[in-house]
Amino acid sequence: MVFQCQRDSWARQFATKVVSCQAAELRPEGSGEPVRGFQVVLEDTILFPEGGGQPDDRGLIGDVPVLRVTRRGPEAVHFVQTELEPGASVLLSLDWERRFDHMQQHSGQHLITAIADLMFGFKTTSWELGRQRSVIELNTPSVTAEQIEALERSVNEKIRERVPVTVRELAADDPEVETVRSRGLPDDHTGPVRVINIEGIDSNMCCGTHVSNLSDLQVIKLLGTEKGKKNKTNLVFLAGNRVLKSIEQSHNTEKALTSLLKNGPGEHVEAVKRLQSSVKLLQKNNLNLLRDIAVLIARDFKSKPVQSQLFVLHRKEGDSEFMNIIANEIGTEETLLFLTVGDEKEAGLFLLAGPVEAVENLGPRVAELLGGKGAGKRGRFQGKATKMSRRGEVEALLQEFVSHQRAET
Numbered sequence: 001m002v003f004q005c006q007r008d009s010w011a012r013q014f015a016t017k018v019v020s021c022q023a024a025e026l027r028p029e030g031s032g033e034p035v036r037g038f039q040v041v042l043e044d045t046i047l048f049p050e051g052g053g054q055p056d057d058r059g060l061i062g063d064v065p066v067l068r069v070t071r072r073g074p075e076a077v078h079f080v081q082t083e084l085e086p087g088a089s090v091l092l093s094l095d096w097e098r099r100f101d102h103m104q105q106h107s108g109q110h111l112i113t114a115i116a117d118l119m120f121g122f123k124t125t126s127w128e129l130g131r132q133r134s135v136i137e138l139n140t141p142s143v144t145a146e147q148i149e150a151l152e153r154s155v156n157e158k159i160r161e162r163v164p165v166t167v168r169e170l171a172a173d174d175p176e177v178e179t180v181r182s183r184g185l186p187d188d189h190t191g192p193v194r195v196i197n198i199e200g201i202d203s204n205m206c207c208g209t210h211v212s213n214l215s216d217l218q219v220i221k222l223l224g225t226e227k228g229k230k231n232k233t234n235l236v237f238l239a240g241n242r243v244l245k246s247i248e249q250s251h252n253t254e255k256a257l258t259s260l261l262k263n264g265p266g267e268h269v270e271a272v273k274r275l276q277s278s279v280k281l282l283q284k285n286n287l288n289l290l291r292d293i294a295v296l297i298a299r300d301f302k303s304k305p306v307q308s309q310l311f312v313l314h315r316k317e318g319d320s321e322f323m324n325i326i327a328n329e330i331g332t333e334e335t336l337l338f339l340t341v342g343d344e345k346e347a348g349l350f351l352l353a354g355p356v357e358a359v360e361n362l363g364p365r366v367a368e369l370l371g372g373k374g375a376g377k378r379g380r381f382q383g384k385a386t387k388m389s390r391r392g393e394v395e396a397l398l399q400e401f402v403s404h405q406r407a408e409t
Contacts, residue, residue: 003045006207009103011094014091016042018042018088020039021038035067042092046094047066050071053126053129057098058098064080066080103211104211108217108240109134110206110210111198116235135237139232162215166199168195194206219240220238221238222235286317295325311330312338312395314388316343322341332380336359336401337353338350338395342388352381365397366398370387370388370390
């Protein structure tokens, strides 16, 4: 189970032959319909199949994109959407940017794992190479800020020392295998055992692709810890180019904030705190004004000599409390109220209030017309609406109901 990608992690192109090509389906990550295509096995490959916590490579077979590479026993299976002829000679091309990123993160994990164990006795129980950040699960309930700082300083010292990273292949029955750090071989493992050696620091069984010198890692940044499962701690890190990209993103954010806040980076936090306080005060004042407006609207309705049996109101600014204040002030024993807040062309909130029997009958129909959901009790039915543009249809329904009630009396 040793492929060319494992013998030479730096190879970007490789000539080989097609062994087999079978129709298959690829289930996309997450959700979505399966993709029809073919599973291709080659004599050898520079495209790494996922394993050891490392995602699979991407690349081309000739000019055909490889969408996934998986391991099946001693074989690497390449999923493509174009049928390839068994026996045909092909040229593999590797997506080098993705591969080198994976090499940096994977070798970085080996280094952090080894130093964390040497310095503090923290054992690594698993790890994940994520798309934006990587996580090492440590068998400890907590890691202090001082320990993180010391660990980061130590791993970066090793990078500056340009420590070599070598790969050895041992026979499965070699006694030395027992001395190598490992979480065990897969059940379907065949062939020699690969051992990744960081000179003087670590010797670890691994199937992944790695750098040849710690200097290739450039730098490692420990972003902190998160609570893990079963009394463990997740250590979050970036290695190599990911650190540079993170710095670039942070710098761009800093420039944008400097422009918006009209002050230097050192004053950003205080400026945002002041803005937050201002927003809270404005929100409080706005709420008080909305309450006052709700009371005035209700009193204006009640002051009219002849009060309608149907009261309809829409306001772009408002909330559930605003609508309920109006309903409380007007009273719902005799008047049917249909109140809405939000953008008329988008989603919003609604309240139907009035005589209990009428609301129980009309509430679900109002929600259906507005493309929303709601619930109610004791003469109130309220909820969310996705089709506020259909308010007119609801008003017509309610007007018809009121007219029918009036005719009966």
